[in-house]
Amino acid sequence: MPWYNKHFVYDYDFEVVFDGFIHQGSNMLQVQVMKETTDVLGFELFMVKIPGLLDRENPYGYQDESFQFLAFQHGVLHWLTAMKIRPDVLHCHDYHTGLVPFMIENCEEFEIFKRGKNHWNNSQRRISGNDELGYGQLYACF
Numbered sequence: 478m479p480w481y482n483k484h485f486v487y488d489y490d491f492e493v494v495f496d497g498f499i500h501q502g503s504n505m506l507q508v509q510v511m512k513e514t515t516d517v518l519g520f521e522l523f524m525v526k527i528p529g530l531l532d533r534e535n536p537y538g539y540q541d542e543s544f545q546f547l548a549f550q551h552g553v554l555h556w557l558t559a560m561k562i563r564p565d566v567l568h569c570h571d572y573h574t575g576l577v578p579f580m581i582e583n584c585e586e587f588e589i590f591k592r593g594k595n596h597w598n599n600s601q602r603r604i605s606g607n608d609e610l611g612y613g614q615l616y617a618c619f
């Protein structure tokens with residue numbers, strides 16, 4: 478999940494489990510992955526913090542939202558790749574993560590997520606989105 482400066486992140490303890498950098502355009506961005514230490518929600522919670530982008534008060538309403546969410550997607554894939562984490566499912570919901578499938582298929586850095594020889598064959602990907610016309614959720618598997 479993206480990190481936002483909301484009461485939850487101040488009410489519970491987090492530890493840094495990954496600290497790295499990504500290049501996005503001409504920018505070098507720090508990516509920190511924070512893990513909530515008590516599993517208060519009943520599962521492990523990881524939040525991605527990118528200073529200046531994903532450490533704000535609100536998720537929406539900024540001029541650089543596209544850059545912000547692209548950095549989030551890039552940062553998550555970089556973390557998973559660098560730490561050799563093999564998720565069983567990558568669930569991409571809405572435009573916040575909509576480029577993850579494209580990045581997996583087209584960015585050499587993330588080719589480990591592709592299916593096939595010498596790749597993580599068991600990583601499945603799911604994408605869903607909100608249907609603004611009132612028909613419910615839309616799903617695709619790839």
